[in-house]
Amino acid sequence: MANNIVWHEHKVSRAERAASKNQRPCLLWFTGLSGSGKSTVANALDVALYQRGYHTFLLDGDNVRHGLNGDLGFSDDDRVENIRRIGEVSKLFADAGLIVLSAFISPFASDRRMVRNLFPAGEFIEVFMNTPLETCEERDPKGLYQKARAGVVKDFTGIDSPYEAPMRAEITLDTSRLSVDECAERLISYLHSRKLILDVKA
Numbered sequence: 469m470a471n472n473i474v475w476h477e478h479k480v481s482r483a484e485r486a487a488s489k490n491q492r493p494c495l496l497w498f499t500g501l502s503g504s505g506k507s508t509v510a511n512a513l514d515v516a517l518y519q520r521g522y523h524t525f526l527l528d529g530d531n532v533r534h535g536l537n538g539d540l541g542f543s544d545d546d547r548v549e550n551i552r553r554i555g556e557v558s559k560l561f562a563d564a565g566l567i568v569l570s571a572f573i574s575p576f577a578s579d580r581r582m583v584r585n586l587f588p589a590g591e592f593i594e595v596f597m598n599t600p601l602e603t604c605e606e607r608d609p610k611g612l613y614q615k616a617r618a619g620v621v622k623d624f625t626g627i628d629s630p631y632e633a634p635m636r637a638e639i640t641l642d643t644s645r646l647s648v649d650e651c652a653e654r655l656i657s658y659l660h661s662r663k664l665i666l667d668v669k670a
């Protein structure tokens with residue numbers, strides 16, 4: 469596939485780019501059912517980091533599926549390709565020195581492992597939104613569970629398409645028990661404790 473293509477080393481390294489931002493590049497990978505709070509919590513963390521002066525970028529399921537992955541649906545194969553592309557894009561943003569927040573259902577453990585393996589140890593942080601299906605379905609912010617139960621939407625995660633829960637996520641959050649702010653605080657504390665952000669300017 470990549471015949472006759474030579475990898476170019478950049479003159480400015482990812483570490484140098486990140487050091488000038490007082491942070492280490494990393495990827496926070498939010499995974500969980502639709503309605504589990506991935507977007508809401510990722511956005512809250514994004515705002516909190518931005519307000520403290522860190523450089524971030526948020527990639528979100530619905531938005532990426534409008535553009536880059538507009539050709540993909542929700543078959544197993546399309547979900548695999550969706551996550552493969554997003555993993556590569558996340559890596560590019562991290563190479564730019566950013567703290568990347570990616571919020572996708574990413575139902576298959578093997579795909580999440582593939583993305584993890586693109587990153588140096590400690591720079592892929594799996595955030596498992598372990599909100600019970602009942603709560604997600606009760607919230608049903610987009611009315612999709614109702615459509616899935618009625619058979620109007622097919623292959624819906626948690627209903628007629630599988631979700632493989634992470635076994636060893638770095639962080640697990642249940643938004644039926646924690647507020648948005650509590651979730652964001654836990655994530656900030658984690659980043660701080662791992663020295664991924666160096667100086668919290670609260």
Ligand SMILES: Nc1ncnc2c1ncn2[C@@H]1O[C@H](COP(=O)(O)OS(=O)(=O)O)[C@@H](OP(=O)(O)O)[C@H]1O
Binds near residue numbers: 507533542621625
């Ligand atoms: N069949 C089916 N199953 C699951 N989700 C569906 C489906 N059809 C549409 N949607 C909407 O698409 C959003 C999930 O896209 P993702 O790219 O995160 O999915 S995946 O990681 O490829 O499984 C998901 O967004 P979130 O609710 O934010 O998770 C849904 O709004």
Ligand SMILES: Nc1ncnc2c1ncn2[C@@H]1O[C@H](COP(=O)(O)OP(=O)(O)O)[C@@H](O)[C@H]1O
Binds near residue numbers: 501
């Ligand atoms: N503690 C909480 N954390 C995150 N979302 C919550 C919480 N409590 C209620 N919600 C609501 O649940 C819904 C979660 O939807 P969303 O963030 O889009 O989830 P996902 O991106 O996983 O599909 C939103 O309507 C949000 O306002």
